[in-house]
Amino acid sequence: MSNATTRRLPHPELKDVELPAVLFALSDPARLDLVRQLAAQGPLTVAQCQATEPGVPKSTFSHHLKTLREAGLIRNDPAGRQRIVTLRKAEVDERFPALLDAVLSSSPAHPPE
Amino acid sequence: MSNATTRRLPHPELKDVELPAVLFALSDPARLDLVRQLAAQGPLTVAQCQATEPGVPKSTFSHHLKTLREAGLIRNDPAGRQRIVTLRKAEVDERFPALLDAVLSSSPAHPPE
DNA sequence: CCTACTGTTCGATTTGTATCGAACTGTTGG
């Protein structure tokens, strides 16, 4: 039809992004892991990202990428037959100061048991 | 059966709260508004809180309170025949430093139009 | 070239969340 692997995908401007959308995108453990990985390891291909969450089908993973992208948190740009995923840190920091750092520096809970 | 208006409600310890739960609780505009109001105006009765979101039925509002409470963000304590809702700011700040302040200080987007 | 590869999109199913009316219960004012 129209779209394929290596197509230009729409990226919202951060000015147009609302906080609830960002918080929602980050509220899923798999997506949060991915953002953490991108923050730590810099731009990665989709396949490299996916290595973080093994056992997750490509379509599911791609859906998570879409959610993060539409929330303005990541870029997803074609590069040959792959795609490069980048955390939009500087832009997010300008739009929501201190938010990403707060999220990224948070530690896991020790369970209620 | 068991429960009524003025009953002791369970409040999780912040140690046992996970970040995704907090982010999810804050990702709803109505709940975010409520947290903002509590931050600005201090402890309020449920009825006072509800004045923020007029037209919302009590049961719906109560459900939002439950979500925020289970995420460790607010307390909801009996007081006579009313209830006092309190933002657990200090505890949340200790568990997730800078997170609440980042959320509270964020400004609305000017829409894509 | 043409085949294998990377990753998105589509469509269907399942799961979870939002919403709201109704029932219910401790509390207090008269």
Place this chain on the structure above:
DNA sequence: CCAACAGTTCGATACAAATCGAACAGTAGG
């Protein structure tokens, strides 16, 4: 005490999101 009040809980319905297989389309390596 009894009636009115404040809010939670329950149950049903509607809506949104997660998940996954299959189909698809550029790209590049042989």
